[in-house]
Amino acid sequence: MCCDGTLFHSVVLQPNDSATSLSSLGLILKRKKGALSFRQPCPAHQNSQCGIYENRPHRCRLFQCQQLLQVSSGTLSQTQALETIRSTREKIKQVDQLIGKITETNPSHGLSQRVATALATTPTTPLHSDLTLAMDELNQTLNQQFRVPEQSS
């Protein structure tokens, strides 16, 4: 979720990242307001794994979602975390299916952007309301269970 465009729309490079080597590994870097970043879904994300794990950017090394933090600190069991991940993946699937029922979207765009594209289509149908509700519910879960504000990018 932190690499496939669900949690974040982009990752900002840090001073100790090598733009040249990350570009050569397939990350498409863009400069915005002086900072280099790459968009999500990350091109290095393959089969739920990082294809450049040993050379991943600094921010990726530092990021730990709330589930991981809580399991590491012993306040949450792995089983509970896995269940939260499973149920959240179900919510993502529902959002994805609703998008697909409304319109085709660009799979290289993050989830929020694809939802926005679907909601902008006309005419508005009951599916639009269903999608708005499903995305609101998903965002609530992502904020409460996964995102860590100071680590957001």
Ligand code: SF4
């Ligand atoms: S470089 Fe690896 S860890 Fe970082 S966003 Fe891409 S797939 Fe995820």
